[in-house]
Amino acid sequence: MLKKLNLVTAGIQVALVAGAVSSSVAVANEQTEAKSVERIQVTGSRIKRVNLTSPTPVTVIGGVELENQGITNVNDLLAEMPQATVGLSPENTTNYIYASGLNTTDLRGLGSERTLVLVNGRRFVPGSVGDTAVDLNNIPTSIIERVEIATGGAAAVYGADAVAGVVNIITKKSFDGVEVDVSTVKPEQSGGEEYFFSITGGQELEKLSFITSLNYTKNESYAKLDRDFFKRGMRSISNPKNTSGSDGIPADIEFNHPTALGYYSERGDFFAWKGTKTREAFENNHFTFDEDGTMRPFDYGLGLIDDPNPAISKRAAGRYTYDEANPGDAIFRHGYKDYFRTPLERMIGTLYGTYELNDEHALTFDATYSKTEATTESSPAFFSHTIRRDSAFVNDAMGKVMDDAGLDSVTLYQANENLWGDRKYNQEREVFRSSIGAEGIINDDWSYSTYFQFGRIEQDTLWTGEVYKNNLAYAIDSVVDDNGQVVCATRDADGNVTGAREGCVPFNPMGATSATQEQLGYISTTATRFARHDQAVFGATVDGVLFELPAGYVSAAFTAEHRREVAKIRPSENMELGLIKGNSSLPMDGEIEVKELSAEISVPLLMDEFLATDLTFEGAYRYMDYSVTGGDDAWKLALNWGVTDELRVRLNRSKSVRAPNLGDLFTPNSKTYSSGRADICRADSIAELSDDYKYRNNIINNCQAAGLAAGWMPSDEWLSGGSLPGYIQGNTELKNEVSNDYTIGVIYTPEFVEGLDLTVDYWSFEIDGAIEYFGRDSIKLCYEASSLDNPFCGNFVRNKDTGEIENFYSRPINAAQITKKGMDFESAYKFDALNGEFALKLTATYLIEDNQNSTGRAEDFRNYMGETDDAPRWKGRFSALYTHDDSAYVVTVNYRHSTVEDNEWTPEDNNFNAVSSYTTVDFMYKTYLVEDLQLRVGINNVFDREPPRTPYTYDDGEFFDVKGRRLSLGMKYNF
Template identity: 30%
Template sequence: MSHIYSTSRLCRAVQLALLGSSAMIMTVQADALALSETAAPERIQVTGSRILREGAVAPSPVTVISGRELIETGAMNIGEVLNVLPSLAATYSLANSGRFIGTAGLSLLDLRGMGSSRTLVLVDGKRHVSSSAGSAAVDTNAIPTAWIESVEIITGGASAVYGADAVTGVVNFKLKRNIEGFDVHALLGTAEDNPYRNHKLTGSFGTNFAQDRGNFAISAEVSGQRGMNATQRRQTRTSYMAVRNPADGDYRDADGNWVHDGIPDSITVANAGWYDSSTAGNFYLVSEAGSVDWFIFNPDGSVRPQDLGTTYGQWGRCSECEFLDLRRYNDLQPAFNRFNVNSKVNFELTPDTLIYAEAKFVRSKGDSEGQPSFFEYDSALMVGRDNAYLDPSLVQLMDSYGINEIEVHRFQEDAGRRLENNTRTTSRFVAGIEGSLGLDWSYELYGVFGETKLEQINRNNLIRTNFAQSIDAIVVNDEIVCRDELARANGCVPTSIFGDNAINAAARNWFNTNSYSNSTIRQTVFSGHLNNSGLFELPAGYVGVSMGAEYRKEESESVPDSFAATGATFLNSLQYEKGSFEVNEVFAEVSIPLLADLPLIQDLVFDAAVRYADYSTIGSAVSWKTGLDWHLNSQLRARATYSEALRAPNIGELYGPQNQTFFRVTDPCGVDQVQSETRRINCLALGIPADFDPQATASTIEGLSGGNPSLTEEKSTSYTLGLVYQPDWLPGFSVTMDYWSIEIDDAISSVSAQNILNKCVDAETGINNQFCALIERNNQNELVLITSITQNVAALTAEGVDFELGYDFDALGGRFNTKLIGTYLDSRKTFSFQDSPQEFDQYAGTVGDARWQANLSISYRYHAWSASWKTRFIDSASLYRQQELAINPDPSDIMSYGSYFVTDLRMGYEFANGVQLAFGVDNLFDRSLPGVTTGTTATTASYHNIGRFYYTSVSYSF
């Protein structure tokens, strides 16, 4: 598809470069610190290349975050610090990690918001075992914070150097090498208006031995946070709902086309929710006149008409009424605890030979408290007239309507909220040897073995049969018992379901169980490479070369609870998953100086890299990269990279079974949703009438999600164009700007349930498409099943400009360090239809993909005093894509979130005895969440949902 949307990329790159220049918003690139004219050249290895380079000049765009910056915050988790960077999306932060079963407590990195599976996380340039079954995603909780020297983020042409998983880039954690002395760091933080708390205690000790030929170090960390519910914050406790706007005057003209009046179709109202379910239990009856009458249970089991307050002509929605408040089941932050211990040793066998070994153990526990079991719409509880717990008022009501049973809708908080405990243990071992062979040759050989085990407990998992037996209670010999005699013999305990807290504890123990699941992920790597930074000399300088080979095996196995897997419980019916693959790779890289010491060409270097991989799943794959590094003079530098890569499906994408799940969606064929002619025609083609008012979408819809054995590899093309400016007349000042572009064909993606529904009926080619095939409806046209499996969608593309500006200088008797890091996102598109490549969704400018994002930091050190100010900016963002607004320009009263600023402040003092004391405030101005969000979705977790947060830290080193 690249020929369709890439014809003018170079022109667009120039336009974006001019945009960045005119805006004069650019930031520091730590990798671009030039050597002073008097300094001796030093050859070191930088992220993005295995060839030793002079100074710290990287051939590709690299953002560097120091270990000090990561530690000097109130965050317990380094992933939370990194996820606020403009180039990273908060797809899996602690705030939203409870969105799926088995993910609570994970903190994953997602460069460019194009998926954590496309971001390669390394530790000292080496792969790390995954923390999520079936994927290659690394949990940042497994990285030892005490030893982080820096984090380097590279976003251009990384696949050929490090592997095809680096489609959008690499995040490399560089750890300190030789550690000496004792360090301890403690942090304690508390939120201002809610019960959120966090803590962290780290300790590190290192020493040399054998006359300084060897070094041994060990570190340990204990950290955690207290969970927080949405109802425990003033800002998030109110329940809001989007409802039909009574003032909306949109209508269909004579040709069936919608005419929009500019008045929002829906409005957001407070103290609103779903009236078609209740924690007390409710039901509806249809009168002889055809009216629908709702009734609800009192605490004593008696029945009365339900207060529906104001309804809006939509099934199940009301305000200022007796409604189900789902905010009560929304956790803003999970309860989380972590312990890790790390050790490392290296020994110099000879002046040219070093052996090393590393070992780590990490244990983390994340808890997610979700909704209780519920029964509504087509799963409502059938209760007969002879039920032993029926109140006389209910019997009388049933008689008046001439019925013998009712269908009770119930959100069973008194049966216990479903609690998920996820305990992950990660072990990782590294051993290797490195050294030099002669003057310019160096080598490294190493092996890595890692294993992550996940133990998952799902508590209060309702057993459907036991529950049905328990609520089917009758009177026998003046005693209330379960109707089923065999169930009685097995210990069945009867219970009422009429009213809040009606379920008794004994019955709850009878029909609830704990379900136990486990997963194991293993990684084995053997790798070696040989480097020469001065293979031979050309007129412009020395040629550098690197070559190597790698063997890797990835294994993943998930064993669900055998009883829950049968579908006998309320928990999703998850199935056994096992898969593995092996890959053998060879790679090479070369750096060739082309020109030097010419007018406007101080030096011009050509870089190239290639990696050949043989996968056990897809066969061979080739990734390659080329680049130019052009120093016009000592102040101005230009760089460019171009790369192509193939990414094989990971284990979960390929082998994942189709597991049961549930979706809350809006039916696009509902009478309010059919806004375009294409959608109207397609809905009619599905046999759905124009006046269809769905009831099923007031509830959750059953779904299947999982892998797809028919997947093929995805192909990516990326390139960057950049400038680095370091004026001689202003030492300490640096500006960089890099345009980047990523295109992925046949992209492996799991399409959301809502997008499946929308794309089915929005396809211009009709309903015979890949998405309609994933939807099932019943005879009443209600949705009953949505299958969301990974697919090779047509393409994903993204392009934008990264900019950095920094100025470090002496003033007021101390040292100022300033840095501005930002990104302008020009485009992020999804092309969903292989046979209609002209159709796409544009996400740039929407929530989670704001056009502009930037971080400004200013720090000042004066003798023993230090202070820092950090402000994060997210541009205003739309809640609707351009393609949606083209169909319906006035869907809601909340169309976008405004510009968002969050500021953090920190002050510290270092005593003469080595003790450092610091006090900080995150979200200094207590910036509220935008709109009515809770900041817990994949797109809104970038907004701060804890509120103003105070912390104190104490450090000691000797």
């Protein structure tokens, strides 16, 4: 065993109580005398110390806590912690084509990209190519010793991205024996089953110790229609009683019934109507087809929803109600092909080991391999086909209604489920990470640690049932030629038929539910996308004692790190060329290199004085040199003040940074469009500005400075050009985001109540230059600024001769400001009773302020405080653990305060702005049937709480439990 550093004559012996979630003080409350102690490194600092009273707020979750909750993915527990929220999860990525099934965490709700996840104090390869957020699917729960959550900026210690804080997952380093764990979760309603298996083994030899594990998890999907609360239906519709914008009557109201969109059918439908569709168009001039092509009126099930608006709102009269016996013709019915969770299958193999060279030095090594697969049924492909009057497929009945309406063409709305093959999306992600390092003792006061690690994620994505958009349009635009044959037409600019398109296979969509093999070969296809992200890190740290002061030893740590990240994306040719409907991707190549130096110091100022049992100053500084964004720094100042043996005060002030990720920097051009031809520099646009408009003079001056004379107007040709073309792309001119945060905390451990710990922390974050994506709106923002020297002016291009806008770019800019403030409350109480031990734990977060400003201008200020999208005023978690002999009983209560959908709501808007509070209760019982055989039985969501029933929350699986009550059963055997 490695020697312990001989630093002090007294130390702290640390004991993490099994199953307890503890603060940094609660886990270090037993003092013991010793001549030589082992220094401990806690999250938030690289200085090893003889106690855990860090000035940084750290919440520690023991590995047994995961077991007590029946949790097989650490993110499920992190999502319940008040300091954190869900980033991405299988419940909110069902429609994500590149991130299906990811599990990421998000401290303070500042975004997963601003939370740094570490494994044993080191970075982990990101979960998605080009990103920085770690996919927690790749961390096996079977070997987790504890999870330490350090809130507050930590970039000075760990580098960029630790803006909101750090989640440090500490794994077991050794194990003696073999452990097998199996468990399953069965919801009360159908779907959503979970299966878990792990085998862990290891050995502790004289010089070598190691632990290895294999974890397998399978999470079944479940459809929204598998849940009773969803089947009842809920949405907002226009209020038929509303008369105006100032009548005190809400414009929108709740509607409790399943509804369907009143067009897009499997066999195609069209409106024989010119101009804006009125209710008459829906009721009398809307047609569809039987499978044999016979035209008939569209079936609206139980009938169209009333709407006072004659223009027809898609949320109201453009929708209809239905039941099982009367479904109507629409394919986009309530919940159709919608899923609450992406099916997920994952396997993880890990190895950690240490080989002691001698009493002073050791080699460390580890390796992780993870494979995750998510397969999802895609929603039906929807098309808007142009059917011309001269089409070979327009029958007599359809021709007559077109002629009666004076139409040369109609739009055929069609949504096909499997017409072009099974529409499925499959993504496989493989992660490999390994490291080798050395650690040891330099002398009695100094130690070192160095390592090199390499990580790689590869994503293989496959889409089936895709369609060549041009080929489909060509196949549908078929006519009868002079020989009476149906052929695909070629046309001139006026739409006149000029001949037959060679190689094209005609296709009649009216009434079609299947296609011939020849048609499939011409129209349908598959698409693929390969992506890879490599991360290589070298790090070295030395830490120890500089010298001694009257109050104690001055300790320091010095770190050097080098990191290189490379990402590439290679789509299939049909995606790269944009040939597939609704699915395109371009190749990407990106690389960043980071060189970093950091220093930390801990200086004891007072010891055993009046009102100062101890007072310690801590500081940290890091310099970072990024190959793309350049040099930057981060720092931390902190005080740790033990006022009395019962009362401690901690203060932190830090500057942290978030570096733009590879996706922000290098996302390649992909085509997009913006409707209309608005340009604030047009003479008619300037004329519409009132004299008291705040930015009127800026607009006039900047337009002229850009070379556009007073009274300038674009050409009629430009104005009639329709949608404006643009590109979505990255921005290599991005800078690092800068966050300034501080924390003030009080820790109270009263001697008169043994086993009680109370903690209160006030925290504040202010982020400047936050990365925000801007598109067409950059044009107006550019000219409203005080000068043309602003980042928005680079997001569009004008023709040098005419001044007309040729295209725009939707790309990220350092423009936003974020402010978030709140308080954390934590209490832990342990006591003996009923022939056993109770451990009670309460953690809560109170949100004081949550503001964002996308541009930095006063009018773009937005208050999110108290809104449903993860900004509730209160979030809390209470757990009660009772242990008796070999048995344990755990009750966990999660609370989310009532919220509103929109802080800017008025009674004129709707009648469903308020969202009620939400509480769930979980229970777990575990015992040993025999000495080495453990049984676990649990019930999650004991009272089967459904999400709050409003149009925007009743099916929200991100913040509320949509699984329903479920039983968990697990067994673990050690031998």
